[in-house]
Amino acid sequence: MRKGNIGFVLSSVLAVVALLLSACSQAAPPAPTAAPAKAATTAPAGPATTAAAPATSAAAPAAATTAAASAAAATSAAPAAVIPSVYAIGTTYPLGGVYQSIFKVSTTIPHQIAIDEINAAGGIDGVPVKLIVEDNLGTAAGGVSAMQKLVSVDKVPAIITSMSTATVAQAAVAKDYNTLLINPGAVTDALAGASPWLFSIVPNQSLVKNALLYYFAKQLGHKTIGVIWQNDDLGKGTIAYIKRVAPVVGLQVVGDVAIDPAGTDFSAAAIQAKTWNADIIDLGVTQPIPLVVKAMTDVGLKPKALSSSPGNTTSVGPDVIKLGYGSSILNWYDAVQDYNPQRLGAAAQAYAAKYEKAAGTQVGGPAFNNYEAIYAIKALIEQAKKGGGNFYTGERLRQAMIDLKGNITTPVESFLVNTSDGTCLRPLTIVNVVQDATKTGGYNLSHELQSFTLDQVKAMPR
Amino acid sequence: MDVIGQLLVSGLILGATYAVVTVGFALIFNIARFFHVMHGAVFTAGAYFAYEGVRRGLPLPVAVLVGMATCALMGIALEVGLHRPLREKGAPSLIFMMASLGLLYVVQNIIAVIWGTDIIRIAYSTGDVTPWQIGPVFVTPMGLATLVAAVVFFVVLWLFLNRTRVGISLKAVGNSVPLAIIVGTDVSRVMVVTLAVGSAAAGLAGILVAMNIGMTPYTGFDVVLLACIAVLIGGVGSLAGAVSGAILLGVIRTVAPIAVSGLWSEFIIFLALFLLMYVRPRGLFGKKVWKSEV
Numbered sequence: 001m002r003k004g005n006i007g008f009v010l011s012s013v014l015a016v017v018a019l020l021l022s023a024c025s026q027a028a029p030p031a032p033t034a035a036p037a038k039a040a041t042t043a044p045a046g047p048a049t050t051a052a053a054p055a056t057s058a059a060a061p062a063a064a065t066t067a068a069a070s071a072a073a074a075t076s077a078a079p080a081a082v083i084p085s086v087y088a089i090g091t092t093y094p095l096g097g098v099y100q101s102i103f104k105v106s107t108t109i110p111h112q113i114a115i116d117e118i119n120a121a122g123g124i125d126g127v128p129v130k131l132i133v134e135d136n137l138g139t140a141a142g143g144v145s146a147m148q149k150l151v152s153v154d155k156v157p158a159i160i161t162s163m164s165t166a167t168v169a170q171a172a173v174a175k176d177y178n179t180l181l182i183n184p185g186a187v188t189d190a191l192a193g194a195s196p197w198l199f200s201i202v203p204n205q206s207l208v209k210n211a212l213l214y215y216f217a218k219q220l221g222h223k224t225i226g227v228i229w230q231n232d233d234l235g236k237g238t239i240a241y242i243k244r245v246a247p248v249v250g251l252q253v254v255g256d257v258a259i260d261p262a263g264t265d266f267s268a269a270a271i272q273a274k275t276w277n278a279d280i281i282d283l284g285v286t287q288p289i290p291l292v293v294k295a296m297t298d299v300g301l302k303p304k305a306l307s308s309s310p311g312n313t314t315s316v317g318p319d320v321i322k323l324g325y326g327s328s329i330l331n332w333y334d335a336v337q338d339y340n341p342q343r344l345g346a347a348a349q350a351y352a353a354k355y356e357k358a359a360g361t362q363v364g365g366p367a368f369n370n371y372e373a374i375y376a377i378k379a380l381i382e383q384a385k386k387g388g389g390n391f392y393t394g395e396r397l398r399q400a401m402i403d404l405k406g407n408i409t410t411p412v413e414s415f416l417v418n419t420s421d422g423t424c425l426r427p428l429t430i431v432n433v434v435q436d437a438t439k440t441g442g443y444n445l446s447h448e449l450q451s452f453t454l455d456q457v458k459a460m461p462r
Numbered sequence: 463m464d465v466i467g468q469l470l471v472s473g474l475i476l477g478a479t480y481a482v483v484t485v486g487f488a489l490i491f492n493i494a495r496f497f498h499v500m501h502g503a504v505f506t507a508g509a510y511f512a513y514e515g516v517r518r519g520l521p522l523p524v525a526v527l528v529g530m531a532t533c534a535l536m537g538i539a540l541e542v543g544l545h546r547p548l549r550e551k552g553a554p555s556l557i558f559m560m561a562s563l564g565l566l567y568v569v570q571n572i573i574a575v576i577w578g579t580d581i582i583r584i585a586y587s588t589g590d591v592t593p594w595q596i597g598p599v600f601v602t603p604m605g606l607a608t609l610v611a612a613v614v615f616f617v618v619l620w621l622f623l624n625r626t627r628v629g630i631s632l633k634a635v636g637n638s639v640p641l642a643i644i645v646g647t648d649v650s651r652v653m654v655v656t657l658a659v660g661s662a663a664a665g666l667a668g669i670l671v672a673m674n675i676g677m678t679p680y681t682g683f684d685v686v687l688l689a690c691i692a693v694l695i696g697g698v699g700s701l702a703g704a705v706s707g708a709i710l711l712g713v714i715r716t717v718a719p720i721a722v723s724g725l726w727s728e729f730i731i732f733l734a735l736f737l738l739m740y741v742r743p744r745g746l747f748g749k750k751v752w753k754s755e756v
Contacts, residue, residue, distance in 0.1 A: 268719035300600035
């Protein structure tokens with residue numbers, strides 16, 4: 001009983017002392033370096049950082065932060081920037097299986113060209129950029145797992161995503177990881193507003209399908225549409241969207257069939273689609289497109305128009321041609337962002353030439369987007385750096401996007417990211433596939449038919 | 463009616479591919495009495511060997527024969543290097559199956575290391591594929607070639623099993639090992655021949671799939687699972703039953719999505735298997751294997 005009383009008194013004294021100390025620290029005037037100092041504790045631990053304050057350098061982040069804090073305290077201007085020794089950027093996409101060839105062409109090569117260009121020009125203010133690739137397996141779980149590794153082990157503050165299913169899953173946890181996500185390829189509508197940490201630089205599919213359905217109905221006079229869709233986020237988004245919007249532009253949905261995205265034999269779906277007698281067959285499908293087109297051709301299904309997810313003519317078209325089904329896709333239409341190098345200018349032409357040499361195929365939307373993703377992060381880094389302190393964090397990069405009001409300019413193009421829901425608006429172009437002996441593979445995958453300006457795109461019903 | 467005709471033709475072509483791999487699987491199962499899961503890796507390896515042959519400039523028919531022959535050698539090596547030592551040590555069938563499963567994963571990954579995980583296709587035409595229209599039904603040259611190859615293989619196999627001394631011994635061992643030993647059959651030799659023939663069949667099926675839709679190092683596992691189901695549907699111990707079961711599977715897989723979503727085709731297959739096993743545990747053409755074994 002007596003011992004208990006002594007313990008109680010000691011505890012009370014300690015509690016009072018703790019409260020007093022706490023009150024003293026709150027009463028102290030806020031140090032101007034508080035935010036950078038706090039951010040520095042969550043900054044990439046791997047690369048050494050250097051404070052940009054005059055004649056101050058440090059090997060460890062903590063020392064650099066101290067230096068930055070001292071410099072900032074001395075003046076009322078923005079605190080000195082804590083500059084990492086390398087800007088490590090993460091990216092996740094499928095590295096194996098049926099996805100391998102698609103992502104090599106649409107992602108690996110464009111990323112590498114952009115990284116090489118930036119580093120050859122001296123990096124970002126002298127600091128090199130490094131890309132760390134992780135396999136997302138093309139799945140939600142794989143996407144989150146790859147993200148965990150990039151954030152916890154490689155300490156990257158920004159990740160370039162790919163594939164709708166993986167990106168949706170990553171968006172759900174991006175806030176927990178304080179990681180900025182840049183999406184150059186996933187187009188499902190589920191990504192609109194999915195996370196304040198996710199910014200798409202590719203138009204979502206409702207935007208591009210709008211243009212395509214409008215073109216089919218108003219320009220080509222088609223009346224009916226059927227949909228073959230894969231059972232995942234992208235496919236579900238496609239069928240839901242088409243069922244909602246097709247009637248608005250005067251198209252009747254006459255049938256739809258779901259397929260397993262990991263399947264190989266799609267003859268049943270093709271035979272079923274043939275019974276619809278639809279003017280248009282839309283493929284809410286990504287990687288199995290070559291085999292779906294094969295199955296359609298094998299059972300004699302050749303619709304007046306074939307459409308698919310944005311950019312697939314260029315990313316998957318060459319695989320269809322290699323399979324021996326090139327003539328089956330001559331009425332394949334795509335609504336894509338404007339990536340015509342001739343119209344975009346010299347930088348785009350130079351990139352297109354480099355890309356075609358490395359990839360052995362023509363440049364398309366996905367190849368442009370992934371190239372631009374690296375430059376978009378570069379723009380955000382440059383913007384964040386203006387605020388000084390430990391700027392290379394997910395939070396500061398996200399704030400940089402908001403500060404820029406979503407206006408991103410890359411060497412090839414400028415576009416607008418809607419910072420309220422993370423979607424992207426770009427001018428669009430309707431293209432299709434035509435035989436052209438002068439082009440790689442004997443086909444022109446992006447034969448332009450009609451262009452829509454940004455204002456026209458904004459005015460379309462959604 | 464047009465749709466039914468097209469469904470049946472497409473289902474028959476798919477079933478013919480399944481049938482070739484299933485016959486090889488059933489041959490080995492009838493003699494060795496365990497699920498030879500490694501058959502899936504042999505199936506895959508056959509495709510990759512033929513693919514490599516074509517890549518190195520061999521004419522397609524020669525590459526096909528090289529692929530099949532290499533698979534036959536794989537089968538012989540499996541029997542001599544793995545099955546026989548296990549048999550001599552009195553290992554139960556579960557150990558055989560687990561060893562087979564382990565080896566399947568090893569071979570799949572070796573293939574992935576050598577050729578990568580990207581999908582490969584054996585080119586059989588330099589031009590564009592144009593299907594032939596026969597009445598309301600469309601069939602591709604490759605589809606027809608698959609049917610012809612399967613029929614030729616079955617005829618050759620039938621002649622081998624019924625017109626040659628080795629083939630007759632093979633059937634005898636399949637019916638009863640003790641009786642075969644009593645009449646002086648060299649069971650070890652029969653085992654070797656069985657693995658060789660069964661593996662060559664797997665190789666041929668793999669090559670047909672690689673020519674038609676393509677192949678990855680991991681395709682074989684799904685195929686061997688289908689072969690297991692086909693054997694059970696057709697009836698253990700019956701090669702004709704295995705062929706029928708495989709063709710039935712192909713047709714079910716093609717026709718089912720017309721009635722229900724294509725996503726349910728696996729469900730339909732396993733439901734059919736369950737119902738059949740419930741009503742007729744021996745399968746469609748199965749002999750009373752379990753009783754004779756007892």
